Structures are given as structure tokens and as C-alpha cells.
Amino acid sequence: xxxxxxxxxxxxxxxxxxxxxxxxxxxxxxxxxxxxxxxxxxxxxxxxxxxxxxxxxxxxxxxxxxxxxxxxxxxxxxxxxxxxxxxxxxxxxxxxxxxxxxxxxxxxxx
Amino acid sequence: xxxxxxxxxxxxxxxxxxxxxxxxxxxxxxxxxxxxxxxxxxxxxxxxxxxxxxxxxxxxxxxxxxxxxxxxxxxxxxxxxxxxxxxxxxxxxxxxxxxxxxxxxxxxxx
DNA sequence: TATTTATATAAGCAAATAGTTATATAGTAA
DNA sequence: TTACTATATAACTATTTGCTTATATAAATA
Numbered sequence: 001x002x003x004x005x006x007x008x009x010x011x012x013x014x015x016x017x018x019x020x021x022x023x024x025x026x027x028x029x030x031x032x033x034x035x036x037x038x039x040x041x042x043x044x045x046x047x048x049x050x051x052x053x054x055x056x057x058x059x060x061x062x063x064x065x066x067x068x069x070x071x072x073x074x075x076x077x078x079x080x081x082x083x084x085x086x087x088x089x090x091x092x093x094x095x096x097x098x099x100x101x102x103x104x105x106x107x108x109x110x
Numbered sequence: 111x112x113x114x115x116x117x118x119x120x121x122x123x124x125x126x127x128x129x130x131x132x133x134x135x136x137x138x139x140x141x142x143x144x145x146x147x148x149x150x151x152x153x154x155x156x157x158x159x160x161x162x163x164x165x166x167x168x169x170x171x172x173x174x175x176x177x178x179x180x181x182x183x184x185x186x187x188x189x190x191x192x193x194x195x196x197x198x199x200x201x202x203x204x205x206x207x208x209x210x211x212x213x214x215x216x217x218x219x220x
Numbered sequence: 221t222a223t224t225t226a227t228a229t230a231a232g233c234a235a236a237t238a239g240t241t242a243t244a245t246a247g248t249a250a
Numbered sequence: 251t252t253a254c255t256a257t258a259t260a261a262c263t264a265t266t267t268g269c270t271t272a273t274a275t276a277a278a279t280a
Contacts, residue, residue: 141257142256142257143255143256143257153256153257153258154257154258154259154260156257157257157258158258158259161258161259173257175256176255176256176257177256178256178257178258
């Protein structure tokens with residue numbers, strides 16, 4: 001692993017929003033509207049964070065109808081590093097419950 | 111570990127200079143003038159990076175005469191996280207050889 | 221078709237960041 | 251004391267960052 005690449009990964013995860021996103025994605029895929037349930041910020045802001053993670057190859061996206069689901073990219077060269085980092089981050093059960101309670105995508109039937 | 115604290119640590123290591131510093135400090139303590147041998151930047155810039163790492167409790171400093179030596183703080187709550195991260199970063203043998211060749215602190219007799 | 225919903229992109233802005241040069245401080249040594 | 255060396259701090263600047271609002275795109279639906 002190149003130093004530049006490791007540093008990029010750490011910089012991206014060195015933001016509370018993105019670190020939380022990744023911690024959640026470790027357990028379940030999420031679409032943008034689900035993230036909107038747990039982050040107190042605008043939808044474009046959430047999309048922009050996800051874009052950065054996608055550009056770095058840390059997450060992948062897949063469209064299901066009008067929803068776009070984001071997942072941790074297990075094929076990424078950064079996956080193991082991320083996995084090791086997440087061992088030290090607090091779990092996000094609270095936020096995941098919040099997502100599920102919200103039924104943000106119950107509408108989509110997924 | 112708080113999310114804020116983990117994010118702070120990742121942000122600090124998400125800089126190539128600081129990540130390299132930490133990778134070196136894993137193997138040997140260094141003073142500022144030794145870091146000057148391997149980073150192509152001004153002395154104040156190096157001091158400022160070390161200050162940020164010190165403020166976060168990631169490194170500690172100890173003065174020996176006119177030299178100030180920096181070490182990884184093994185007592186830090188971030189130490190294990192950092193240790194796990196460094197497993198994924200390239201080793202800095204090259205730079206450490208460069209430091210030793212330079213004899214930056216041979217003068218101090220340490 | 222037109223409307224609604226989900227998401228992305230563009231443009232702008234304030235705050236943070238990483239570097240610089242100049243200067244201050246601390247220790248050593250003449 | 252004075253001069254020198256190592257390091258820290260201050261002040262400044264250009265760039266990057268993370269947000270905002272406004273708008274565009276894409277899919278579903280009436």
C-alpha cells in the first residue's frame with residue numbers, strides 16, 4: 001500500500017460524518033435518504049461525502065429504482081485498513097435503529 | 111473510544127508528512143533536526159506538525175539539552191488504533207537510514 | 221404527457237489547513 | 251557577557267474543506 005493512498009483513506013475517514021457513514025455501512029447498505037435520517041445536514045452535503053468515498057474506491061453504489069444504495073467496497077485495497085480502523089470506533093447501533101424506525105425506504109419495498 | 115477522538119486521530123494521520131513521522135517514530139525517537147533531514151520543508155512547518163500530534167496526545171516530547179525528542183505516546187488512548195493503522199502503511203526504512211547517515215544529532219552524543 | 225421523488229451537480233462562502241518568512245525562546249559554549 | 255544552535259511561535263497567505271442554496275438529472279407514477 002502506498003503512503004499516499006493510506007493517507008487519503010485516513011483523511012477521508014478523519015471526518016465525523018464519513019467515519020459514521022462507514023461504521024454504518026459496515027453493517028448494512030444504505031441509500032442517501034436513509035443517511036438523511038441520521039445526519040443533521042442537507043441532502044447535497046450527504047451526497048458529496050458519499051462521492052468522496054466513492055471516488056476513493058471505499059464504497060460502491062448500485063441503483064435500485066430511484067434509490068441509490070451505497071456499500072462498503074470489499075474489493076478495495078483499503079478494505080482491510082478500514083476494517084482495522086472500525087474495530088476502534090464506537091458502534092452505531094443507535095443510528096441504525098433510527099434508520100430502521102424511520103422506514104425511509106419502506107416505500108421502495110426493498 | 112469516542113467517535114470525535116477517533117476522527118481527530120485519523121484526520122491527523124491523514125496527512126502524508128504526519129503519517130510518515132508516526133511511521134518513523136514507531137521505530138525510533140526523533141528530534142526536529144532529524145526530521146528536517148527527511149522532509150523537504152521548513153523547520154517551523156515540522157515543528158507545527160509535531161505540535162498537532164502532541165496536542166492530540168499522540169506523541170510526547172522530552173528535551174535533551176538543546177534537542178527536543180519526540181516519541182510515540184504508548185499511554186495514549188489512541189495508541190492501539192495507531193498501531194493497527196501502521197500495519198497497513200509502508201515501512202520507512204529508507205528514511206530512517208537517511209536520518210542515521212545524516213548524523214543530525216551525532217553532535218549531541220545521545 | 222406532467223408531477224413527484226430521489227439523487228447529483230454547480231456555484232458560492234466561511235472556516236480550517238499547511239505551508240511560508242520573521243522573530244522569539246532556550247540551551248550551549250566562547 | 252556575546253554568539254551560536256535547536257526549537258517554538260507569530261503573522262501571513264494560498265489552497266482545501268464542508269457546508270449552504272439553487273438547479274439538473276433520473277426514475278416512478280398519475
